[in-house]
Amino acid sequence: MTESALGNNNELVRRRNLGVILSLVHASGGLSRSTLTRETGLNRSTIGALVGDLAEHGLVEVLTPDSAGTVGRPSPIVSPAPGVVALAVNPEIDAVTIGIVRLGGELVTRVRYPTDAPPTPVEAVRISAAVIDGMRGELQANLVAGIGVAVPGLVRASDGLVRWAPHLGWRDVPFAEMLAEATGYRVVAANDATLGAMAERAFGAARGIDDFIYLNGGASGIGGGIVAGGVPVAGKAGYAGEFGHVRVTGEVNAGGDPEAGALERSVNRAALLAAVGRTDAEADGLEAALLASDDEHVRAEVRRQLDHLSVSLRNAIAVLNPERIVLGGFLASLFAVDPEHLRSRVAAQVLPVADEEAEIVRAELGQGILMIGAAELAFRDLLVDPLGIVARV
Template identity: 55%
Template sequence: MPKGTTEDVRRQNLAALLGRLYRGGPASRSSLGRHTGRNRSTIASLVFDLVDLGLVFERDPDPAGHVGRPSPVVSLCPGVCAIAVNPEIDALTIGLVGLDGGLRRLIRHEYARIPTAPEVLGITATVLAGMQAELDGLIVAGIGVAVPGQVRTDDGVVRNAPHLDWHDEPFGEPLAALTGRRVFVANDAALGALAEHDFGAGREHAHLIYLNGGASGIGGGVITAGRLLGGMSGYAGELGHVRVSSSPVVDSAGIAGTLEAEVTRAELMDALRLDRADSGQFEAALLADRTEQVAAIVERQLGHLGTALAAAINLFNPEVVALGGFLAALQAYHPAGLEHAVSASALAPSLEGVRITPAELGANLLMIGAAGLAFRPLLEDPASVAG
């Protein structure tokens, strides 16, 4: 039972209710009472407060199949949104995401060369200025930025993003100054974990590991007890740099024998004789090719992936391990091979009940994750929207 002042209790109750709607979707008052453990009169009062804050609305339910007076259905207001930003080596993607996880708008700005951090800041500010008429009248929780690199989350400084060639680049505070909005910056794979926890393979689970493989390397994120594990400065979850072999081959950080060094999309692309392919085309080509060469590469990469996953399972004791990008294709090629590789190095009690599965959210994952980062303060204290 929440403890503290009456106002503290109210804020915690509002957070519990809004969090349930955020992750579970529209629900009746009676259902919200069952899931949050609050009584009928408390739920009615909390819903009234959330309606007054402009965060939810109520509607009458479908009367079919109900006996007596049905409970009103509570839904998140469509006008509560966050802005998501993802700078990559070939394009800047900006999205407008609703509190319900729906992608309202997507803008992709391609560039001919890898931009500097100040250039991305300028492009982002210009795009958002052009969206101002669209944003008027909405409750915008803030801007979430997903960066492919290590980010100091306290102030949004990008410490090391090797593929962008950004090092110790201020990003959060300058973007806040340019836009007049709250800005939150974090590693892209960590935000992928957040999205999968809220809306994907980790729904209804408090402990999740997310590992993604892309053209630029392997990144990961960890959810423990329902919260994104950041560590002291926000650098936690760099599972791609876990050492899995004695090979001299180095990863993007110059570290030899790591998961990112040993398990690469580029090697598979070469074996499949593919120059370019989206994730769907790549997976289809991989699954169709059962030649000895490709099978040998997959077997070796699955062995290294299994070693890294076993180490993560031993460390974090998850319920779900979600694989994104080409890692999901590797698992699909030989599921039993990955299962064997993981079980060979994982502690048996830690492995009990763990489900290793493809990530569910697909192409919109980073937009949803970045927006989720911006929504966090609102979800923790819904009354703050009034401030």
């Protein structure tokens, strides 16, 4: 091997190791240098040099812990630099939500811009760009990794093209490209529920779980994300996990409606809002109203929706054998009202051995989940090649 080739290989290894370290720090929120040494298998001097590189480029902070009451010198703590952020955008049928998320998964700003009707792609870009422009003061001192977009629809994995977002009425929309042109930032897009699954695996209820399903209930319907053997299951073009379109009733429309009997026809936020007499779309308000209600009509609607949801979960357990099912968005609120009803209905429909392994829980990240998930998408390249992204932004 020539000296030049050896040098190139050494640089590739160094850049890969920088990504490994930054990924560990990001996922944990901060680790001691001694823990990084143990986790990576690299020696102390190599870890010190790599951490120094990351700190020099403003990606991590190295902090000296309080040594009071300890024996010996404690290992420095390596934490994500608070100035490293990603932007997040989530267009929905009734609002466009924009957020700022720090490296380490901390949502620091979330702005929900309501709309009277589903925004067109041009309107969603205009709203997003205007809100982001208003955030420039917060972003001046930051390294912005880019913008992640959580889309309630089918997004082609290869280029982020929104192939079909039925509730928004978008078809073959290059939304990421449009938003990049309007803001000047690098933009990547993916399905909203897939990103919710990423967020819960990184920082929430699926942390450390290699086989799980995430179902997200939003204004546009129900979507899902699947992780099997620690690997996200996206399908050939990235469209896997559309649980909302799976049939759960025997309804057949004589007109050939392909959505007849689909889960999101039977389980939807609009019916829950109507039951409690609310128009407030935020999940926290809906959940509080559902929990506070003693109206039998409300309870009956909750049980009806849980019964239909149980059919979908039964099918998912039979096909995928997950360790955990995580419910987010309004599905988490629905579950919170009567969790035992859903669990018992699922248990009654699946093979007993399969049900022993499938735990049903609610998402832990609340209404910030899609912001955090979209930011994970924007951070992805930074975590693979930190210095390469720093050089580009």
